[in-house]
Amino acid sequence: MKRFYTSAVAALAMTASSMAVVPAVPDGFSPVTSLPEGAVALNYGKNGLSSTVEDSFGSVFIATDPIERRSCEIAFVLNQVYVMPMMEYMEESVYLVGTVEEGIVTFSFPQAFDRKNDTSSPVGYFDDYALLYSTTVDITEGFMPLPAGMTKQDVFTPAATQELKFKIMEDGSFVAEPGNKGLYLGLGYVDNDQWQYWKGGDIIETIVPQSDLTPEIPEDVEMQTWNYISELSNRRVEVGFGTDHVYLRGLCEKAPNAVMVGQILGSNFVFDSSQIIGLDNYGGLVYAAPVNIELVNLPGYGIVRRLDRLPGNITMAYDAEKNIINKVQDVAFTTTPTGEIHHLGWLENFRIGKPTDAPIEVPAPYNVEFTMSDGEYTSELWFSLSYVYGDINLLDPSKLYFSIYFDGDLYAFEPDEFPSLPKAADEIPYGYDDTEVTPDYGFAFSNGMQGVIIRSEGFESIGVQGVYIDGDRTYRSEIVTVDVKKEEPEDPEDSINDINAASDRVEMFDLSGRKVSESAKGIVIMRSNGQVRKVVVK
Numbered sequence: 412m413k414r415f416y417t418s419a420v421a422a423l424a425m426t427a428s429s430m431a432v433v434p435a436v437p438d439g440f441s442p443v444t445s446l447p448e449g450a451v452a453l454n455y456g457k458n459g460l461s462s463t464v465e466d467s468f469g470s471v472f473i474a475t476d477p478i479e480r481r482s483c484e485i486a487f488v489l490n491q492v493y494v495m496p497m498m499e500y501m502e503e504s505v506y507l508v509g510t511v512e513e514g515i516v517t518f519s520f521p522q523a524f525d526r527k528n529d530t531s532s533p534v535g536y537f538d539d540y541a542l543l544y545s546t547t548v549d550i551t552e553g554f555m556p557l558p559a560g561m562t563k564q565d566v567f568t569p570a571a572t573q574e575l576k577f578k579i580m581e582d583g584s585f586v587a588e589p590g591n592k593g594l595y596l597g598l599g600y601v602d603n604d605q606w607q608y609w610k611g612g613d614i615i616e617t618i619v620p621q622s623d624l625t626p627e628i629p630e631d632v633e634m635q636t637w638n639y640i641s642e643l644s645n646r647r648v649e650v651g652f653g654t655d656h657v658y659l660r661g662l663c664e665k666a667p668n669a670v671m672v673g674q675i676l677g678s679n680f681v682f683d684s685s686q687i688i689g690l691d692n693y694g695g696l697v698y699a700a701p702v703n704i705e706l707v708n709l710p711g712y713g714i715v716r717r718l719d720r721l722p723g724n725i726t727m728a729y730d731a732e733k734n735i736i737n738k739v740q741d742v743a744f745t746t747t748p749t750g751e752i753h754h755l756g757w758l759e760n761f762r763i764g765k766p767t768d769a770p771i772e773v774p775a776p777y778n779v780e781f782t783m784s785d786g787e788y789t790s791e792l793w794f795s796l797s798y799v800y801g802d803i804n805l806l807d808p809s810k811l812y813f814s815i816y817f818d819g820d821l822y823a824f825e826p827d828e829f830p831s832l833p834k835a836a837d838e839i840p841y842g843y844d845d846t847e848v849t850p851d852y853g854f855a856f857s858n859g860m861q862g863v864i865i866r867s868e869g870f871e872s873i874g875v876q877g878v879y880i881d882g883d884r885t886y887r888s889e890i891v892t893v894d895v896k897k898e899e900p901e902d903p904e905d906s907i908n909d910i911n912a913a914s915d916r917v918e919m920f921d922l923s924g925r926k927v928s929e930s931a932k933g934i935v936i937m938r939s940n941g942q943v944r945k946v947v948v949k
Contacts, residue, residue, distance in 0.1 A: 442523040443493070443506040450488045452495075454621040456480030456695065459587075461499040462550055462595065463611035464563045471562060473548070473555045478613065479747050480621065482695025492516045498541065498596050498613045507541055509577075516585060520573040521606075524598060542599035544612050545570040569606045570594055577618070585618040624696065625689035626670045628658050637734075638805045641761040645798050645805050648763060650736070657729075659763070663699070663744040665755045666691040671699055673727070680736065682725040685748040691755060698748045701725045701740040704759050716759075718743045718752045727763075734765035735803060762803070769801030773877040773888035776813070778860060781873050781893045790865040794891070796841050796877045810881055812838040816874035816890055817867060828866055829853040838878050839863075871895055 446452065459478045464471065478499065486493040486506075493506040497518075509518040521540040544567035548557070557566065575594060577585035595612025628634065632651040639648045639662065648661040657680050659671040669689030673680040684700045691697050701721040709715045718741075726739040744755035774797040784790040796813065798806045814837055815822050823837045831845035831853065844856040855862035865873070872895060877888035 443508055444504055446486050446493055446506070447488050450486040450493065452484040452486045452493075454690070455483050455485045455494075455618050456621045457483055457497075457613075457615055457618050459614045459616040460550075460552070461611065461613045464566050466563065470559070471557045471566070473550055473557065473566065473611070475550060475552050475555070477552065477747060478615070480619070480696045481746055482621065482691060483618065485618065487511075494518075494618070497615070498598070509575075511579070514579050515588070516577050516579060518575045520575075520596075521599070539600050540598065542597060542606065543570040543573050543575065544568060544595045544597050544599075545593055546595065546612075564607065567595060567597065567612055569599065575615070577615075583620050587616050591615075621690070621695075623690055624687045625668055626658075626672045626686070628660070628670060629653060632658055634658065634660065635765065637763055637765050638803055639758075639761060639763050640799055640803065640805070641759055643759060647805070650763065650765070662742075662758060663688070663691075663697060663756055666697040666744065669697050669744075671725075673725075675729075678729055678731070679739070680727045680729055682727075684724045687748075688744075691746075695746050697755060698745050699725060700743050700745050700748075700752065702743040702752060702757065704741045704743075704757065716757075718757060720749075720752055733803075736763040738762065764803035766804050767801055769804055771804075771806070771879065771881065771884075771886050772800040773806070773811075773879045773886050774800055775889045776875045776877055776891045779875055779891045779893055781865070781895065783895060792863045792865055792873060792875065792893075793860050794875050795860050796888075806879055807881070808842070809840075810879055811841040812878040812880060813841050813861065814838050814876045814878055814887075815863065816872075816876070816892070817870040818872055819874070819892075822867070824853075838880070841877070 457478050458480060460475055461478050462473050462475045464473055481499065483497060484493075484495050490511045492509040492511055494509070495504070495506040497507045505524055507518060507522050509516040511517075521542050524539055524541050546567050548566055572590075572594065575591050575596065576588040577591075578588060580586055591614075595614060597612035599606055601607070628651060632653050634649040634651040636647050637650045639646050644664075646661075646664070648659065651658040651660075652675075655675055657673045657675055659673070660669070661667050662671060663669045666689050669691075671682050671688050672686065673682040682699060684698065686698065687696050688699055689697050701723060702718045703721055704716050704718055706714050707717045720743075721740060725742055728737045728739050729735075730737065738758070738761050741757060741759050743752045743757040746753045746755065776794045776796055779792075779794040781792050782788070782790065792815065794813075796811060798808055798811065800806065821837050823835050824832055824839060825835050826832045829845075830851055831848045839854065841861055842856045843854045843861070845854050846852045853864045853866075872892050874890040874892035876890045879886040
């Protein structure tokens with residue numbers, strides 16, 4: 412690192428400018444998304460504090476979290492430094508650029524950021540620039556309620572000084588100059604020629620070279636391929652046993668080489684939650700922590716998982732007779748040993764087991780649902796296939812297919828009905844989705860369920876079968892069949908009487924007594940809390 416700076420490293424006192432307003436955005440201002448030719452990015456870790464301003468139930472509060480060796484990449488090119496990502500809410504494909512002079516790197520703002528108007532962004536819709544902000548609020552670590560009536564924009568305001576300066580040390584570390592104190596790096600946008608702030612800000616204290624701190628596996632420990640199985644995902648992982656310790660590698664998908672080292676205490680494995688288990692794909696430190704996971708309805712996002720850190724270490728139960736590791740607590744992977752959980756993934760309702768020699772078996776399809784067209788919506792078959800057989804064994808997802816049957820006869824999908832198919836086929840890959848390929852789509856895959864548009868008519872039953880093709884061997888599950896009910900038209904009032912009114916759930920039916928979705932329009936029959944009534948849905 413020192414080869415970039417042959418002169419003595421000297422501190423440069425920061426001269427604070429007295430800008431009354433943040434400078435305007437120059438013409439042609441665009442984000443930097445690639446490094447100059449020949450530049451090499453190095454793994455670094457950021458240290459400091461990240462603050463997020465939140466609105467919740469009519470009040471405003473700040474949640475602050477220490478940045479402890481949070482990952483970033485740094486590249487040195489002549490007298491410039493490229494950093495990606497420099498802030499916690501920054502997209503990991505844009506570089507902020509600083510200029511080096513006499514051992515001091517200066518980042519001047521605003522700099523273009525551009526989220527491409529990503530409405531799913533956790534930061535907001537118009538976060539287009541990196542900007543510096545200041546605040547008169549004394550921000551402390553943790554959750555901090557703000558006085559009533561205060562808004563997000565009241566907390567941080569664009570700073571008159573739009574420069575951050577860092578001294579470059581002998582080991583390549585960046586250390587913040589005193590003039591940075593009180594300046595927050597965040598995202599902003601221009602509205603009516605005025606700079607606006609959206610979410611929160613980061614105080615960067617140091618940026619230090621990152622080294623691989625993944626625990627080493629002793630040479631005498633043999634790592635074996637086991638299977639990780641949960642309701643959310645299935646995959647291969649590695650498990651090894653020492654005299655007093657167990658080694659698990661590959662549990663964190665965003666840090667596939669991370670190793671969890673646990674003590675073997677009787678029939679339990681215990682893992683230290685403050686232990687670094689490795690680096691993620693961007694070079695940031697990864698820890699594992701015990702958590703409680705629950706589903707919550709987050710306004711604007713729908714049903715999401717909330718992860719709350721639990722005190723203590725992680726415990727897993729080990730059944731030595733069956734070679735199965737069972738969940739005692741759910742586990743989350745995070746970038747900090749304490750404090751807020753950062754989503755690097757989690758393990759929920761899981762078990763880890765050594766594959767057995769049980770013969771390959773394709774489980775029967777489940778969650779099989781068929782909905783007949785009502786004239787407005789298409790006929791659709793939906794179902795799920797499991798990759799798990801023999802309790803702990805996994806099928807290769809790339810070899811799993813499905814077939815469907817009409818009245819017991821195997822159906823051939825033809826390209827004239829399913830234009831995304833290159834040729835006729837009676838076995839379709841499980842997970843196939845052509846909704847983005849053609850407007851006349853026939854297959855969809857969502858939340859672990861395979862959907863098939865059914866255009867055939869005049870059948871009394873429809874069946875689905877799982878198919879596993881391994882080389883020249885083909886394995887098939889049993890066929891799960893759904894009868895297609897064809898009701899004669901009847902008087903609407905008779906249809907109402909035919910609906911059992913004993914359910915507490917809200918259910919909707921058309922005037923012929925057929926169940927419809929809540930998005931249906933027109934006159935429908937609604938059943939709720941044991942009451943049945945006709946309503947007009949607009």
